[in-house]
Amino acid sequence: IPAWPEYWEKNKSNIAKTLEKTEKVEEVTAKKVSIWQGDITSLEIDAIVNAANSSLLGGGGVDGAIHRAAGSTLKKECATLGGCRVGEAKITGGYMLPAKYVIHTVGPQGEKPDKLRECYENSLTLAKENHLRTIAFPCISTGIYGYPQRPAAKVALSTVKKFLLENKDIDRVIFCLFLKTDKDIYEELLQKYFALD
Numbered sequence: 001i002p003a004w005p006e007y008w009e010k011n012k013s014n015i016a017k018t019l020e021k022t023e024k025v026e027e028v029t030a031k032k033v034s035i036w037q038g039d040i041t042s043l044e045i046d047a048i049v050n051a052a053n054s055s056l057l058g059g060g061g062v063d064g065a066i067h068r069a070a071g072s073t074l075k076k077e078c079a080t081l082g083g084c085r086v087g088e089a090k091i092t093g094g095y096m097l098p099a100k101y102v103i104h105t106v107g108p109q110g111e112k113p114d115k116l117r118e119c120y121e122n123s124l125t126l127a128k129e130n131h132l133r134t135i136a137f138p139c140i141s142t143g144i145y146g147y148p149q150r151p152a153a154k155v156a157l158s159t160v161k162k163f164l165l166e167n168k169d170i171d172r173v174i175f176c177l178f179l180k181t182d183k184d185i186y187e188e189l190l191q192k193y194f195a196l197d
């Protein structure tokens with residue numbers, strides 16, 4: 001292996017091209033992500049993600065809000081799906097929601113990063129498989145399921161970043177933040193995970 005300066009001299013145009021390409025990918029990825037504070041059921045978008053429970057038959061928090069806004073037909077479709085395991089994701093129509101589809105995923109109870117990562121990965125994969133281009137996530141597991149907010153945000157941001165770097169199919173990921181505390185955390189962490197300098 002040649003010494004680094006020699007290697008650089010020989011390959012500098014290739015290295016520069018690679019660096020330029022990497023920066024562009026990072027830049028494009030950063031532009032696809034946004035945060036928004038409010039009720040996820042109001043978003044007119046291809047898919048909203050539901051932080052459901054394994055029965056998929058509705059519950060409290062964001063799950064309750066989505067079922068109320070979508071109407072009872074959502075529950076009827078959910079009842080045909082045979083439930084959903086922790087980390088898995090299943091898709092249904094959006095019914096009376098402005099969103100076209102709902103992707104239901106079941107977060108872990110407590111701080112289990114691998115399972116939470118699966119929720120984000122499987123939801124994005126399902127969106128991609130169904131040719132959906134815009135998707136909004138609530139802060140999965142951080143309500144009733146008790147996952148601490150900041151560690152959960154780190155898992156959410158790192159998983160979405162990795163997916164967007166590796167897949168070109170999704171145009172926009174919105175982190176829908178219901179609580180001011182989550183908005184503050186995401187504002188800070190977005191700089192770290194999607195900084196362009």
Ligand code: ADP
Pocket residue numbers: 038039040041051052060061062063065066107138139140141142143144145146147176177178179182
């Ligand atoms: P989990 O059982 O996965 O913890 P929760 O619904 O209890 O799910 O909480 C997940 C997150 O969703 C929390 O940050 C909560 O504040 C938020 N949330 C509750 N209602 C809504 C809503 N209508 N839109 C978006 N986020 C919501």
